[in-house]
Amino acid sequence: MKLWGGRFARHERDPLFEKFSESFSVDCRLVEYDFAANAAFVRELGRIRVLKAREVRKLLGGLEAVRRAVRSHPNWAARGGAEDVHTWVEARLEKEIGPLARKLRTGRSRNDLVATGTRLYLKRAIREIECAALHLLDSFAGRARRHLGIVIPGFTHLQPAQPILLSHYWLAYFEMIRRDVSRFEDCRRRADELPLGSGALAGASFPVDRTRLAKELGFARVAMNSLDATSDRDFVIEALFVSALSMLHLSRLAEDLIIYSSPAFGFVTLADAYSTGSSLMPQKKNPDALELIRGKAATLLGRLSGAMAIVKGLPLAYNRDLQEDKTALFEGVETARDALELAARVVDTLEVHPDKMKAAVESGFMTATDLADELVRRGVPFAEAHEQVGKLVRYCSGRNTGFAALSTAEAERFIPAWDATLAAIAKSPEKSVARKAALGGTAPARVTRQLRAAERSLVELRKALAPRR
Numbered sequence: 001m002k003l004w005g006g007r008f009a010r011h012e013r014d015p016l017f018e019k020f021s022e023s024f025s026v027d028c029r030l031v032e033y034d035f036a037a038n039a040a041f042v043r044e045l046g047r048i049r050v051l052k053a054r055e056v057r058k059l060l061g062g063l064e065a066v067r068r069a070v071r072s073h074p075n076w077a078a079r080g081g082a083e084d085v086h087t088w089v090e091a092r093l094e095k096e097i098g099p100l101a102r103k104l105r106t107g108r109s110r111n112d113l114v115a116t117g118t119r120l121y122l123k124r125a126i127r128e129i130e131c132a133a134l135h136l137l138d139s140f141a142g143r144a145r146r147h148l149g150i151v152i153p154g155f156t157h158l159q160p161a162q163p164i165l166l167s168h169y170w171l172a173y174f175e176m177i178r179r180d181v182s183r184f185e186d187c188r189r190r191a192d193e194l195p196l197g198s199g200a201l202a203g204a205s206f207p208v209d210r211t212r213l214a215k216e217l218g219f220a221r222v223a224m225n226s227l228d229a230t231s232d233r234d235f236v237i238e239a240l241f242v243s244a245l246s247m248l249h250l251s252r253l254a255e256d257l258i259i260y261s262s263p264a265f266g267f268v269t270l271a272d273a274y275s276t277g278s279s280l281m282p283q284k285k286n287p288d289a290l291e292l293i294r295g296k297a298a299t300l301l302g303r304l305s306g307a308m309a310i311v312k313g314l315p316l317a318y319n320r321d322l323q324e325d326k327t328a329l330f331e332g333v334e335t336a337r338d339a340l341e342l343a344a345r346v347v348d349t350l351e352v353h354p355d356k357m358k359a360a361v362e363s364g365f366m367t368a369t370d371l372a373d374e375l376v377r378r379g380v381p382f383a384e385a386h387e388q389v390g391k392l393v394r395y396c397s398g399r400n401t402g403f404a405a406l407s408t409a410e411a412e413r414f415i416p417a418w419d420a421t422l423a424a425i426a427k428s429p430e431k432s433v434a435r436k437a438a439l440g441g442t443a444p445a446r447v448t449r450q451l452r453a454a455e456r457s458l459v460e461l462r463k464a465l466a467p468r469r
């Protein structure tokens with residue numbers, strides 16, 4: 001069945017083009033939203049007397065029957081056979097109620113319908129993403145609560161830099177994902193606009209009350225320009241951008257944990273459930289879950305630039321190129337949702353090895369900056385303090401020892417002011433951490449306050465997500 005057969009010679013069809021142009025295999029995901037939008041429009045056509053009450057009843061009954069059939073057959077779309085989901089619904093409705101089904105598309109176009117369905121899909125998808133993100137935020141906060149006493153090496157350039165609290169590390173990712181959630185929320189609010197009633201491009205020819213339609217379909221507002229509503233896909237691009245950005249955050253987390261779980265570090269062990277083995281090397285335990293998060297982040301970046309490229313250069317209004325938006329959108333938001341949930345589970349089940357972290361903190365001269373800072377407190381210019389401590393580090397690393405094994409006589413050769421206080425600073429990562437007491441730093445008191453703020457924002461977020469779920 002075609003929705004546009006009249007103008008064409010029946011026999012001129014190329015199966016290759018039909019396969020090339022079908023979107024049913026992808027947009028079948030919109031079927032629920034197609035039912036909802038169709039039903040709302042039919043009711044509106046009834047209210048403005050374009051359809052008779054009896055017709056409305058029969059059309060709605062038919063739509064409901066098809067919907068029930070779809071719900072009870074999880075494989076309903078497997079047979080394919082339609083150009084797109086909108087065509088499928090109409091054809092299936094005709095089977096259900098006969099020729100009256102041909103009144104279904106009165107006054108509306110697939111162009112406003114598909115934009116409506118896609119926005120409805122996106123709003124739901126963002127809710128699901130936010131729930132997964134909430135789980136991950138919970139996991140970070142939970143880890144931060146449990147790991148307050150653990151000091152780990154902080155890195156820059158992946159070289160030992162300064163000691164930090166493990167909780168501070170988890171809360172860094174908490175901040176990133178929390179911002180992603182607010183971006184998703186933003187995106188959802190902007191997408192919350194009704195295209196239906198825009199027709200193919202110029203607007204509906206029947207006096208439909210679009211405000212009523214918006215209310216019925218749960219949209220916050222009506223899209224105010226029919227050309228825009230049927231042809232822009234900025235909401236798809238925005239959702240893909242935010243999805244890609246949260247995947248970037250997850251990808252960095254994945255990369256950290258891949259490194260930390262390698263035996264050379266041994267900071268963490270990944271749960272068996274999220275690891276795989278090697279078909280050849282019996283000893284292997286590989287962090288595949290994390291590698292796939294990293295890999296899928298790359299794929300999503302491609303989807304984002306693909307979606308932007310679709311829109312670039314399209315003349316107003318609808319062009320068939322826009323059909324490609326859905327593959328990108330569905331894959332993008334579903335990947336982000338699953339990756340967020342998976343990351344939460346990986347973090348929840350991670351085994352942490354404080355002994356290994358402690359050993360790593362004690363090597364690597366990570367208190368070097370604290371020594372220089374202490375000299376500064378005693379009046380030594382920072383550049384000079386830096387130089388003295390640098391020479392001491394060079395001496396120690398040349399002899400393959402750390403600050404701990406240093407005798408006073410050795411230390412004094414490089415730092416004339418060396419005394420018990422400096423020796424204690426050199427040997428105490430905990431003191432180093434405690435000194436980072438300015439707002440945002442890793443000192444325990446600051447981190448505890450960060451954690452409390454994180455927990456408060458979790459309460460808010462849980463409240464915001466609960467009622468509308």
Ligand code: ARG
Pocket residue numbers: 023027083084110111114318320322323324
């Ligand atoms: N499957 C199409 C899409 O996803 C539906 C809209 C088709 N409109 C049209 N004028 N051919 O974009």
